[in-house]
Structures are given as structure tokens and as C-alpha cells.
Amino acid sequence: MSRRFLMALIAVLLITNIATLMLWTRSGPGEVVEDEASDMQIDTKKPVASIDGDEITYEAWMAALRDNYGQKQLKTMIDRTVVNKLADQQGITVHEKVINREIALLASMQGVMTEEETEKMEEKWRDEIIYRYQLEALLAEGINVSEDDMRAYYDQYHNQYNFTESIQFSHILVEDQETAEKVKGELDNGASFSLLAKEYSIDEDTRDAGGYFGYYTTNSQFLPNGYKEKASEMEEYSYSEPFLTDQGYAIMYLHRSMPEITFTYDELKPYIKNELALVSSEVSLVADSLWDTMEIDWLYNK
Template sequence: MKSSHNDHRFTQKRLKTKPVLIVLSILLLGNLLWFIAWMIPNGGASGSSEEVASVAGEKITREEWMVAMEEQYGRDTLLELVNSKVMETAAEKYEIDISDQEIDLELALIRSAQDNTETQVQSLNRDMQRQKMRAQLILDKVLTKDVVVEDEQIQTFYEKNQALYNIPTTYRTSLIVLQSESEAKETMNELEGGSSFDVLARERSVDVSSASLGGDIGFISKGQENVDAAIVEAASDLKAEQWSSPFELSDGRYGIVYAQDIAEGQSFSYKDVKDHIRRELALEQLPQSVSPEVFWKEFDTEWFYGE
């Protein structure tokens, strides 16, 4: 099958943006799963009347809290659990294997593709991120197992888009922006005195969008057009879990950067990404996107919320 120039541009855009959409769902539902799992061990009958808060002397019990959580998030959380189990069952039936290397590649592409202006999100437990990515890969492999993509197509796409697979070192970064050098120095003193970076970002940072997330600006890397070069330069001098000294931003304000995590740059060869590209090109041939729910009937799936 021959692809036109426009087809390649469309697929390239999809390869860049699809991981971002995946990670958004990972972050939203994954954090909910972790939060509810954290509450369950203490949520038995013996602790149902435990007081978790009070207002004007009137207590709020753990049971009330759990009921409110179930009503607000229960359906989405259960859906995530069911779909994860459905995909594991599908992997067993169709003899699909997912390697750690495949998951590593997808997560590296997420870091490379993420646009911090659109995806300022809270950090996520790595194990849960990998679990969600595994389920997505199982789904994609099941859907594309019978789709034919010629090696020539894969090679051509790789040669035209090789830059996608030369992934720079990325820094998971938080930022506090202050109006003046004196404010930055004062904030620095509070950090050195033991204050939380997250709390200070919420209280002091004048960058509203990141302040609301405890300063989190996502993954950044050198050459990223939508990030002040001074921020990347400051982050690149840090080790994981270190913060920088105050530095001047291009607009005259001052910043302090915290490196949550650092992912060293990687270059993936054609052999490394061949299966990934084949799968993505195969997905482009499907008439519509498919979710794990399409397999519920096949695996006799029932759940609390009914149809």
C-alpha cells in the first residue's frame, strides 16, 4: 500500500499526540485507583464511623467519605479495573506478549511528545503508569494482529521521521516563578529551611497555571520552543530531587526549578521501533477507534453499574 505525503504527515502527528492522550487518561484514572486503594485497608466495618474531618463540631465519618468517593469516581475506577482485567484475559487467549522494552519505548515517546503547555499534570506512580501502558499495548496488538503492513512502508516512515526516535534527556520539572530577585531569595531561604516546594509553588508562584499543580510543568528538554531556555538550562545542572538557585527568566522575573526525575536521552534504531511503527500504521487502517469494552461480551464480563 502506498502512502501519500499527507498520509505521512497525519500519521506523524498521530504518533506524537496519541501518547499524550494516553498519559492523560493514565494520570487521571491512575491517581484515582491509587487514592481509593489507599483508603480501602482502613475502610472496613470497624472503621466506618471513624472521624476524618469535622465542621462546626459535626463530624464527617470515613463511611460518608467513601460513599461520596464511590458516587463521584466509582464508575470510572471500576471501569479501569475491569478493562485492565479484560486486556490481560485477551493477552492470554491470543498469546500476546508485552516486553518491558516495549513499555519503555512507549513511555520514552510519551516524554518526548508531551507538550507542557497542554499537559501540566500531577506526577504518577510509575508502576501504575506501566500497568496502564501494558493494557494499551495489549489492546493495540489484538486489534492489529491480522492487519498487513509491508516492511517497505515501515522503513520509509522510519527514514522520513527518524527524529521522532532520537529522544533527548528530559527533566520532570516543577517551577516557582517570582516577580523579583529578593522574593526569589526569600523563597530559597524557606526551601533550605525545610519548606515544601509544592506548597511554596502554590502559595508564592505567580505562574498561575503551574502554581495550581504545585509548580509541576511536566517533562522539559533542551530546544523545546515553548519553554524558557533559562528553565531548561537550570534543570540540566541538577540531579533528581534537587532544586536550583534562583535564576533570571527571559521576561525579567525569577525562577527556582526542582527536578523531580531525570530520564536520560535515548536513540532508538529501526530494529527497536519497527514493531511500534508497524502497529501504529496498522491502527491507521482501522475504520474507527476501539476500546476494551468491545471485548466484554467475548470474556463474559459483568459489572456493578450494568449497561
Template sequence: MTRKQLWIIIAALILVNCITIVFFIAKDKFGKADETVATVGKETITRQEWLKEIEVRYGREVLEDLVNQKVIELAVDKYGIKMSDKKLEQELTMLKTIYGPYYQNQSIDEERWKEQIKYTLFLEELLTKDVKVSEKELKKYYLENKRRFNIPPSYHISQIIVKTKKEAEQVIKELKDGSNFSVLAMERSIDEFSANQGGDLGYVSKDDERFSPAFFLEIEKLKPGQWSKPSKIEQGYVIVLLHERIKGKKYSYKEVKDQIRRQIALEQMDMPISTKPFWKEIGVEWFYGKKEK
């Protein structure tokens, strides 16, 4: 299990949680089953039809995610496994900076990401709690992968690229008048990839060859929440919005020792990250299957 795979799993869990939120908000917002939630021509779609479709499409995944979270909570209590806020922040920082593109558009709900990372780390600890890795092997892994634990200064940014200076000045005017940066990026930016993400480029660092030193000079002048003046680039003019700045950090062996142990243990076990080994142990009874005990 690589860090990249971990990040993809967390992204999938967030998607399921978002669907869960939509489902329960829908239940709270509309009081009657036959209440109309949409009209299409002369046809209507009722709340009952909408919620039924959500359940058919996503019901099993949503319920399984909720069950898994409960299983992890109970198993963690049973085995006395702890996770400090410092360790959680460390993992979050490394995931953001190393796999920035997978983090795009998620900072708006960072607390939810933290929760999912915490559940995933707890699950890793549960699965590897009985696996022993020698100090020699741990140090060897650290020395061979030291660069992975050196986090460069990184910036979470969004951009809008337009062809002319006049267009760039118009974008700045609209931003000052209160227009949303993400919406403007989708409407105006000629960079198709980032425009589809509302301009979001995720986390970038100075060793990213896609950007020039001058690009980062502009970013360094900004405070989180500020956008830059238009800058001339090959495609035209770019306006950059800074969301977050992360200071560089070189993690010591001691700081990442636990993370390395989990990584090596999971590779040795060669098994998927799953709560299923604990379902029978905890005792799960759910809508889609017989009691697991």
C-alpha cells in the same frame, strides 16, 4: 490512533485505578458500615453512604477496568505475546518527552503508569497481531517521521515564580526548613497554570521556545531532587526543582520497528483501542451485563 490519544487513554486508566484504590482502602480502613467518616454541622456521613456513592459514580468504570486487565492477561497468555522491559522503558521515555504535559504530576507513581502502558501496548499487539505491514512501508514511515524518534535531552521540572528577590529568598528558606515544594508553588507562585499543578511543568527540553538558554543552564547544574537558586526572569524570580533528567536518544529503525508496525496497523484498521473484541473469546460475566461468550 496517535501517540497522544494513547497517552490520554493511559491517563484515564490511571484515574480509574486511583478511584479503585480509594474504594478498597476505604473498605479496609473503616470496619463498620455505620461508622462516621465526616461530620457537617450536626449531620454525619457514614462509611456506608460514602462507599455507596463511590460505587454509584464510578463502580461500572472501575469494574470494567479490572475486567479489561484480566481479559488482556488471559489473551496475552493464549497468543504467547511478550513485551520486554527494554521495550516498555522505551515507550515510557518517548511518551514522557514527546507528550510531557500529559505526564504532569504522575511521576509519583511511575510503576502504576508503567503497568497501564504495558496493558495498552499488549492490547495494541493483540488487536494488530494478524495485520501484515511490508518492510518497505515500515521504512518509509520511519524516514518520514524520523524526528519523532529522536528524543532530545529532557528535564522533568517544577517551578515557583514570585515577584521579588525577597520573596524568592523566603521561599528558599522555607524549603530548607522542610516545606513541600508543591504546596509552596500552589500558595506562592504567580504563574497560575503551573501553580495549579503544584508547580509541575512536566518534561521540557532545550528546543522548547518558552524557556531561555539561561534557564536550562540552571537546570543542568541540579541533581534530581535539588532546587535552584532564585533566577531573574521577566515575571520576577524563579526557583526550579528538578525531578528527573532524561538523556537524549536517537532510536534506530530496528528499535522502533515494532512500534511503527502497530501504529500503521491501527491506522489501517480504523478502530478504537478496546478489549471488547476479546470479551466473548475469553468469556466474561459481570455485574452490569449478561455473560459474554
């Protein structure tokens, strides 16, 4: 994975977190606001913290957020508006496979999330990914890259754009079928998979983590025998019937199942062209130069 691509992924994660913080500032005095990340209700009339009787008010907290992140976040919002407008005018779109591949990479860096948390996070990632690729296309406009250079780059690096089929799962491993059926019955009655794993599982490597195994590519030598096949029969966010493994009887919980994504040269060509153009011209991936194409008046230039 290239340094440029890795830094872009990190930027998506950082921007997403900062944007989440700034959602809290959209309130007036005396209101209850919701932290979308945790579904927590925040009463703006009450202190947000107390240290030996010294209180930190909601207003002081918001002022600190504005001081530290306000200008940066407002600039980010302007950048996105500029890029969105220019991309719409020029018909710049991002291939769905490219978006899905980057979402898959970002998801594979996360721990366990609920289905609702996953949907919210992927929606934010999608916006950031589209913005970044549209920004690259706009900045690379007018910079020539030869067909030979693009083809050579694809031949050497195309595998870094592919995504290998992967699953994220937990399991409960027990010694015999009778115990497995007992655990399955408790699951059917609404018991927590994680708590049952801590109570029953004989897998010492995952038991204390509630049975969590992690993300594995389906061709990994560390994926237990039979788990790939079992996962292929399951829906995400569901658990399996007990099944026999090399180590005993297992019940598998499938958090995520992400398919393989591969690209042809023609599918990647516009993105390779943009990347090579920006590298060769040493153009930074920022939207500042695009502001000149529009009339912009904002708080911090007064």
C-alpha cells in the same frame, strides 16, 4: 502528535483516575481506609459530607461509585487480566524506551508533584502503557502490513515518537548576591522554596506561583541563559547554589530532569506495524474480541 496517540494518552489519565476512585470501595463497614492519592484516612463509620445537616454516608457514596463506575471498572479489570495472560503466552513485551517516552510525555502534562507522588503516578502509568501496547499487538495479530508502508510511515512521522530533553523547574530571582545568600541560608534551614519565592523573587511572571517556571525543553529559546547548564549539575528535587544570570542572581529548584529519547526504525517497527494494522482494518482499541479466547464468568452477564 497523531489523534490516535493523543486519545491514548487521555485514556491513560482517565483510567488512572477512575481506578484510584475504585480503591476506596475495598472496605467493609466500620473500617478506616486510605485514599492513596492524598494519603487521607477515611473513617467509613462517619459521614463523608454534610449539607445543612443532611448527611451523605460512606455507604451511599460507595453505592453511587459502584452504580456509576462498577461495571466499567470490573470490565477493565477483566480486560487487563485477559490481555496480560495472552501477552504472557505469546511473549509480547514492550520496549523500555517506549514506556519511558510515554511516561515522560504524561509527566510533562502535570504540574508540580512530590517525589513520592511522582513514583506512585508513574507506576500506574506504566501499567496502563504496557497494557495498551500489548492490546494493540494482540489485536493487530494476523493483519499484514508491507515493509514499504512501515518505512514510509517512519520516515514521515518518526519525530513524533521522539522526546526532547526537558526540565521542570522553579526559581527565585533576586537583585544581588547578598540577598541570594540570605535566601539560600533560609532554604538550608528548612524554609519553603515556594514561600521564599513569593517573598523575595523579583520575577513578576513566576513570583505569585511560588517561582514555578514549568516544563521546558533544553533547546527552548525561552529557557533563561545558564539554566540548562545549571540543571545538568543538579539532582531532581533539589535546589542550587546562587548563580549569576542576565537578570540578577538566581536559585533554581529542579523538579524533574528528563533525558532525550530517540528511536531507530528497527526499534519502532513493531509498534508502527501494529498502529498501521489497526488503522487499515478499522479495529477499535478494545479487548472485547479477546474475551472469546478464554472462559469468563462475571457478575454482569448473569
